[in-house]
Amino acid sequence: MPALDLPHLYSGKVRDIYDAADGRLLMVASDRISAFDVVMAEPVPNKGRVLTAMSAFWFQQFEGIVGNHLISTDLADLPAAARDESIAGRFMLCRRADMLAIECIVRGYLTGSAWKEYRADGTMHGASLPAGLQESDRLPEPVFTPSTKADSGHDENISFERAADLIGRDLAEQARDVSIELYRRGAELAAQRGIIIADTKFELGIIDGELVLADEVLTPDSSRFWPRAVAAGIDTAVVRQTADP
Numbered sequence: 036m037p038a039l040d041l042p043h044l045y046s047g048k049v050r051d052i053y054d055a056a057d058g059r060l061l062m063v064a065s066d067r068i069s070a071f072d073v074v075m076a077e078p079v080p081n082k083g084r085v086l087t088a089m090s091a092f093w094f095q096q097f098e099g100i101v102g103n104h105l106i107s108t109d110l111a112d113l114p115a116a117a118r119d120e121s122i123a124g125r126f127m128l129c130r131r132a133d134m135l136a137i138e139c140i141v142r143g144y145l146t147g148s149a150w151k152e153y154r155a156d157g158t159m160h161g162a163s164l165p166a167g168l169q170e171s172d173r174l175p176e177p178v179f180t181p182s183t184k185a186d187s188g189h190d191e192n193i194s195f196e197r198a199a200d201l202i203g204r205d206l207a208e209q210a211r212d213v214s215i216e217l218y219r220r221g222a223e224l225a226a227q228r229g230i231i232i233a234d235t236k237f238e239l240g241i242i243d244g245e246l247v248l249a250d251e252v253l254t255p256d257s258s259r260f261w262p263r264a265v266a267a268g269i270d271t272a273v274v275r276q277t278a279d280p
């Protein structure tokens with residue numbers, strides 16, 4: 036963890052979060068790697084910079100769809116006490132949001148925990164799907180499949196109805212519509228580069244009464260990226276190893 040002269044609020048599995056005053060957070064992405072909620076002993080050099088650059092790219096791409104929490108990735112904009120070269124490229128100065136109590140997952144393909152549930156019960160997050168789908172099949176259309184946001188342990192896949200109970204129906208509907216739109220747009224751009232975004236997790240929050248995109252966006256930590264050539268059948272082993280978003 037970098038030694039910054041700001042109040043340290045929280046360290047997640049990947050990010051260290053500091054209070055940057057005036058309703059702002061400084062989020063520093065470390066090189067820690069986590070899968071299935073386990074933080075690995077070996078960091079990946081500069082991984083935090085990749086996550087930060089990708090999220091910044093997507094926040095900008097999506098500005099026309101939804102606002103976001105990002106204020107700046109420029110060292111010059113930080114409070115003097117935090118202007119440390121060691122965090123260059125790996126931080127986001129953000130507006131603090133009231134995070135929704137759900138994770139906004141969108142699935143375009145049937146894999147991971149959704150595949151497990153479908154294989155066992157023929158459903159996905161409790162909703163029925165056509166019979167006869169195979170692992171990694173494309174879904175008829177992208178589906179909003181939320182999960183709980185567990186403080187510790189694993190997030191639990193939930194139905195849309197359950198999400199509506201947790202955060203209110205209006206907000207759940209807004210979150211669903213925005214998430215699906217973001218997934219569609221992101222998947223379309225990735226497809227132009229030969230990449231399938233099989234599924235992803237967005238985190239939305241409220242700032243000044245407005246629903247905004249927060250956290251990280253369409254990174255390898257929050258999403259499954261499949262090379263189209265691999266998914267076309269050359270070698271599907273890689274497809275099955277990745278963790279849920």
Ligand SMILES: Nc1ncnc2c1ncn2[C@@H]1O[C@H](COP(=O)(O)OP(=O)(O)O)[C@@H](O)[C@H]1O
Binds near residue numbers: 052251
């Ligand atoms: N703008 C924001 N305001 C408040 N909390 C946020 C904001 N953006 C992201 N977060 C939260 O900060 C944490 C990010 O740190 P991370 O290491 O990714 O944590 P986690 O282990 O929970 O995934 C997450 O809990 C996320 O929900």
Ligand SMILES: [Mg+2]
Binds near residue numbers: 047049
């Ligand atoms: Mg996270």
